[in-house]
Structures are given as structure tokens and as C-alpha cells.
Amino acid sequence: MIDDTFFWLGHPVDFRPGETFAAALRRAGLDDLGPAMGQLRGRYFCGIGACQACLVSVNGAAPVEACLTPARAGVQVTLAALPACEVHRVAS
Amino acid sequence: MLQADVLVVGGGPAGVAAAVDLIATGLRVLLIEQRDRLGGAIHRAYVGTGPCPVRRNAHHERRWQALLDQVNQAGERLTLQLQSVFLGVEGDGRYLFDDRLAARVRSVRPRAVVMAVGGVERVLPVPGWELPGVATVGGMQVQLKETGEAPKGPILVAGSGPLPLAYAAQLAAAGQPPLALLERGTPFGAALKQPAALLNGLRSWPALTEALGYARQLWRARVPYRTGCRVTAIEAAPDGLRVSTVDGRGQTRVYEVAHLALHDGLDANQTGLPPQTAAGLPVAWAGDCREVLGAEAAVQDGRQAAQQIAKALQQPCPEARFDDRLQSARRLQAALRAMCPAPTLDIAPDTVVCRCEGLRASGFAALQGAGSAHEIRVVGRFAMGACQGRFCARATQQLAAHTRVTFEPRDLHGSVPRWPLRPVSVAALAAYADNEPISSR
Numbered sequence: 261m262i263d264d265t266f267f268w269l270g271h272p273v274d275f276r277p278g279e280t281f282a283a284a285l286r287r288a289g290l291d292d293l294g295p296a297m298g299q300l301r302g303r304y305f306c307g308i309g310a311c312q313a314c315l316v317s318v319n320g321a322a323p324v325e326a327c328l329t330p331a332r333a334g335v336q337v338t339l340a341a342l343p344a345c346e347v348h349r350v351a352s
Numbered sequence: 353m354l355q356a357d358v359l360v361v362g363g364g365p366a367g368v369a370a371a372v373d374l375i376a377t378g379l380r381v382l383l384i385e386q387r388d389r390l391g392g393a394i395h396r397a398y399v400g401t402g403p404c405p406v407r408r409n410a411h412h413e414r415r416w417q418a419l420l421d422q423v424n425q426a427g428e429r430l431t432l433q434l435q436s437v438f439l440g441v442e443g444d445g446r447y448l449f450d451d452r453l454a455a456r457v458r459s460v461r462p463r464a465v466v467m468a469v470g471g472v473e474r475v476l477p478v479p480g481w482e483l484p485g486v487a488t489v490g491g492m493q494v495q496l497k498e499t500g501e502a503p504k505g506p507i508l509v510a511g512s513g514p515l516p517l518a519y520a521a522q523l524a525a526a527g528q529p530p531l532a533l534l535e536r537g538t539p540f541g542a543a544l545k546q547p548a549a550l551l552n553g554l555r556s557w558p559a560l561t562e563a564l565g566y567a568r569q570l571w572r573a574r575v576p577y578r579t580g581c582r583v584t585a586i587e588a589a590p591d592g593l594r595v596s597t598v599d600g601r602g603q604t605r606v607y608e609v610a611h612l613a614l615h616d617g618l619d620a621n622q623t624g625l626p627p628q629t630a631a632g633l634p635v636a637w638a639g640d641c642r643e644v645l646g647a648e649a650a651v652q653d654g655r656q657a658a659q660q661i662a663k664a665l666q667q668p669c670p671e672a673r674f675d676d677r678l679q680s681a682r683r684l685q686a687a688l689r690a691m692c693p694a695p696t697l698d699i700a701p702d703t704v705v706c707r708c709e710g711l712r713a714s715g716f717a718a719l720q721g722a723g724s725a726h727e728i729r730v731v732g733r734f735a736m737g738a739c740q741g742r743f744c745a746r747a748t749q750q751l752a753a754h755t756r757v758t759f760e761p762r763d764l765h766g767s768v769p770r771w772p773l774r775p776v777s778v779a780a781l782a783a784y785a786d787n788e789p790i791s792s793r
Contacts, residue, residue: 276499278388278399283499291611292484297737298710303484305707307491308393309386309437310472310621312738313707315775322777324452327491330388330435340775 264333269294275331282307282314282326293326294339302339315340356382356431358661359447359462361438364392365416365647366639367468369654370661372422374466375429377662377669382460384436384449390420392470393490394647396497405500406522409562412647419651433458438469440771441626445633448784450776456783457776464634464661465626468654471640472621475511475614476695477713477747480586482704485593489615493519502528505610508595510534510583512692514563516615521566524573531607533570534581534597536616537692541579549690556684558648582695586612617694618644622762623740624769634664649681697750705751706744708737716751725763728752735764740773 265272266281268290275284282304285293293302293314305311307327315323316337323340360371363385371383389397395416398404423430439448439457446459473488475481489511496502502523509520509530520533543550554560570577580600587594592610599605621641628635638657639650652674662669699705701714711734719732728734734748735741741748745761752759 276399278397279499283495286495286503287499287501289504297708298706300482300704300707300710301484303482303486305487305491306473306743307488307494308470308472309774310739310742311707312775315738322779323775327494328386329452 264331266331266333267336269338270336273337279331280327281316281318281329281331281337284331285326296339317341356380356460356462357665358382358464358466359384359460360466360468361449362392362468362470362639362641363387363390363432363434364394364468364470364639364650365419366470366641366650366654366657367392367466368419368423369651370466370468370636370638370658371430371654372419372426373655373658373669374661375426377658377667378429379662379665379667380429380431381426382431382433382462384433384438386435386437388434390423390432390434391416393494394650396494398500399498400500404497405526406496407525408497409647411558415648415651437774437776439776440624440769440773448772450772450774450780452780454783455777455780456785457780458784462633464636464665466636466638466654466657466661467625467641468638468650468657469621469625469641471618471644472623472742473515473615474617474619474746475743476616476697477699477703477705477744478583478585479700479703480588480593481614482707482710483586483588483593485610486586486612486614489516489519489613492611492613493522496522496526500526502526503611504528505592506531506608507611507613508532508534508607508609509613510536510581510595510597511613511615512536512695513615513617514559514688515618516613517563517566517570519613519615520575521569524569524575529570529573529575530613531609532576532578534583535577535579535692536582536695538580538600539691542691542693546690549687552683552687553691556680556687559684583612583614617692619746620644621742623742623765624771624773626769634661636660643682645678645681645685649678652677652681697747699747699751705747706734706737708739708744709733711744713751716748720755723757725749725752725757725759726766728757729764729766738775740770741765 273288296302305313309325309328314326316326317340357379360367360383371381435452437450473490507530509516585596595607636657638654656674699713703713722728745764749761
């Protein structure tokens with residue numbers, strides 16, 4: 261059934277072709293996607309691209325919603341970087 | 353090169369129904385959809401081979417399959433842009449979308465537009481609703497449809513209305529019944545007190561049989577269905593979540609779960625939509641983004657929108673009336689609202705209100721003196737996060753009402769939509785080239 265792999269923070273995550281990154285992360289037990297804005301955590305919530313809580317970066321590219329984006333084999337996936345305004349807030 | 357008379361945004365039942373009917377009148381349609389397949393949330397495609405093991409409403413499935421067949425026969429009058437996200441409208445009438453497959457922003461200048469971007473779930477803020485492992489019922493359900501697999505570990509379904517019932521039953525059918533299904537309202541009591549609503553509910557035979565099927569599924573799996581029961585707090589626990597609940601008699605109960613699915617109703621997803629009254633260009637909203645009436649009505653509403661647009665473009669089209677069917681969907685929704693009324697907000701100070709930036713109710717209290725939706729937004733940053741207030745506008749409005757500042761949730765967006773609606777990379781913007789004519793005339 262499972263026949264492909266991507267890498268979440270360097271760790272292999274299996275997925276089935278056609279599945280979203282979010283579905284594969286859920287199966288792997290990866291609900292907590294790491295530190296996000298406002299001391300919250302990156303996480304899956306709405307499943308339809310509306311809440312923007314599951315933004316990930318694929319091979320270092322700009323943020324996309326893990327809940328919408330079909331998983332691809334061999335790519336490196338991380339939580340999307342914090343927006344600049346948050347960095348500013350931490351620094352001030 | 354993109355060629356189209358009409359841009360349809362959203363590949364769920366409303367958008368696809370509109371596209372199919374527009375094509376039948378001879379117009380050329382560009383249909384954009386954010387996912388890699390058509391279907392929207394209701395018909396989220398199963399990725400496995402064979403039929404999806406998750407049971408779905410057979411009537412909806414047949415209707416959807418018929419629409420897909422029409423899409424497949426549409427020929428070159430239909431251009432399908434998948435994995436393309438609507439961003440907004442330029443002042444000069446260019447509709448921009450992020451073509452994520454091509455990694456570039458593209459635009460069209462259509463003669464008319466149908467917006468069919470569906471609904472968005474309402475979830476009442478409770479302490480801990482921002483934690484990983486907490487998701488909307490709809491969010492959990494699309495994953496169940498997509499993978500055919502229930503999430504591993506104990507799960508609790510809570511909130512209000514028909515969707516939690518459907519999802520709980522589908523979980524049970526998938527061999528992973530939830531620990532319980534908690535309904536905030538008391539639908540049976542409410543129905544007895546409001547015979548008119550009960551009667552309206554009974555008039556919708558397909559909805560009734562669907563609900564009874566779900567109830568039977570839950571009963572077989574011995575899933576407790578607790579009415580008048582709500583979640584009061586969620587905490588992170590070593591193995592997942594500790595969910596505290598209280599019922600109508602004040603009895604508390606704690607559930608230890610891996611996943612919590614919440615849902616308190618549906619709202620039309622209207623954030624940032626180009627208005628239907630835009631001068632010059634006919635724009636129609638269709639389906640749940642116009643009015644939440646469900647999947648079946650969305651098809652009718654999409655067809656109605658297609659007719660409006662065809663008329664506006666002076667394209668001959670067959671006359672059809674959709675009022676009766678929309679009205680019966682409206683009756684059913686009203687009956688459901690009477691049985692599961694919208695709850696009042698009761699929010700503790702440390703509860704997260706804004707799920708994007710972690711703003712809490714206490715932060716709102718510190719905003720004393722903010723006298724308008726605009727000030728609450730620009731000074732307090734409520735509804736300013738990446739979701740543009742889709743999940744906090746209602747709570748913010750209610751918090752403001754407590755301090756006697758009254759406005760509608762949509763007022764938080766201001767009078768001008770804030771485009772782009774979704775994250776878009778600078779690289780995709782830089783790759784934009786404005787030389788794609790859209791209209792054939």
C-alpha cells in the first residue's frame with residue numbers, strides 16, 4: 261500500500277501516491293509540527309487551506325498548506341519559517 | 353494560453369455544476385481548483401485503489417459522478433487548472449491565481465466570474481483548542497475520505513450539528529469508533545418544543561434516512577451520544593490530550609485521547625471574495641460560500657449562478673427554476689438550527705482567540721478604548737493573522753459586543769478585501785507575465 265517516502269525534518273515519512281503531506285504526517289503520528297507564531301505550534305486543523313496552521317516548506321520553497329499539497333517522493337519538508345514580524349517581536 | 357469567457361473558482365459541487373452548465377450554453381470556462389482533483393471537501397477523492405472504504409451518501413455520490421462525467425465530456429471549452437489558488441483581483445479586473453504546479457502567478461481577465469469556494473467551519477474557542485491533535489470535524493473527515501483510514505489512537509468528537517454525527521458514524525464504520533460523540537445542544541428536547549422545526553426536519557426524507565443510518569452505526573458500535581454536553585478545556589498530556597467536558601446537569605468527565613474533532617456549525621466562506629455587485633463584470637457567488645445549504649443545494653445553486661451569468665452575457669440558455677429546491681434545503685437548515693442552536697460564547701481570559709498569532713481573550717480586554725472593528729483589527733491585530741479572521745472573527749465580534757462595540761464579523765476585514773488571500777511566493781510573483789488573454793472576444 262505504502263510505496264513512497266518524503267523527509268520530515270530529515271526523518272523518512274511514508275505516503276501513498278495522491279495523499280497530502282498532512283495525511284502522511286498524521287499517519288506517522290506527527291501532529292505537532294513544531295514552534296509557530298505566537299508561541300503556538302504548527303498543526304493540522306481545517307483540512308481545506310483556510311486556517312493556515314499547517315504551512316510547510318518543501319525543499320526550502322515558500323509556504324504551502326500541508327493539507328492541500330500532494331506529497332512527493334524524496335523531498336525535504338519542514339514547518340514554514342516564522343514570518344518576519346514575529347522575528348521582530350521576539351527581538352524587541 | 354488561457355482562453356475563457358467565465359472564470360469559475362472552486363471545483364466542488366457548486367463550481368463544477370456552474371462550469372458544466374456554462375459550457376452547455378457555448379461559453380468557454382476556466383475552472384480553477386486548489387487541490388489536485390475536483391471534489392471540494394464533500395467529495396474529497398480517495399487515493400487508494402477501488403472504492404473508498406468510508407461509506408458516503410450514495411445519492412450525493414451518484415450526482416457527483418454524473419457531474420464528473422459531464423466534465424470529462426466538456427472538451428476544449430473547459431480549461432481545468434488544478435493546484436491553483438485564487439489570490440485576488442487587480443484594480444484593472446485581472447483575476448490572479450497561484451498556479452502551484454507551474455510555480456508562477458497567472459491571471460485572467462474574464463467576462464464574468466463564479467465564486468464557489470464553499471464553507472468554513474465554525475469552532476468556538478475553548479482553552480487548548482489551539483493544540484496539535486485538535487482539528488475540525490471537517491478537517492478530520494476529509495483525511496478519512498482521502499486515506500480511507502481512521503486516525504490511530506482514541507478520538508473524541510464534539511460540537512454540534514449533523515457533521516459530527518456523520519463523522520462519528522464513519523469512524524465507527526472504519527473500525528475506530530470515537531470514545532463518545534458530544535452534542536452541545538439538546539436536539540430531541542428542542543425538536544419536541546418546536547414542532548414546526550421537527551416537521552420541517554421530517555419533510556426532508558433523504559436527510560432523515562441518512563441521519564438514521566448514522567445513528568444505527570453509532571448504536572451498533574456502542575458509541576455514547578451525549579447531548580447537552582460540551583468541552584470545557586483541553587490540555588496537552590503525555591500521550592495526547594486531556595479533554596474536560598461538562599453535561600447539562602453539571603457533571604464533568606475527562607477523556608484521554610489522541611485526537612479531538614470539534615465543529616460548531618458552518619459559515620459561508622466569504623472572506624476576500626470579489627463582491628457580487630462589482631461594476632461592469634458580472635460576479636456570482638454559488639454554493640456554500642453564498643449560503644450554507646449543503647452539497648445537494650450547492651449543485652442547484654451552481655446551476656442557478658450559471659444561468660445568471662449566461663443571461664448577463666446575453667448567451668441563450670434554457671430557463672430553469674431552482675427556487676423550490678433551494679427553499680427545501682433552506683427549510684432543512686432552519687430545522688437543524690432550531691434543533692442545535694448556535695451557542696453563546698463563554699470565553700476564559702487565557703483562551704486563545706486568534707489561532708494564527710496566539711492572541712488571547714485577555715489581550716482583548718487590554719484593548720479597552722478600541723471603539724470599532726477597524727481599531728480592534730489594526731491596534732489589537734485580531735483577524736489580522738494569516739487566516740484573515742476566518743476562525744476568530746465571530747469570537748472577536750462577540751468579545752467586542754461585551755464591551756458595547758457592535759459590528760458584524762465581516763466588518764473586521766474592512767471595506768476592501770485584503771489580497772492576496774493566501775500565501776504566495778515572491779518567486780511565483782516574479783514569474784508572473786501579464787500577456788495571457790482570456791476572453792475570446
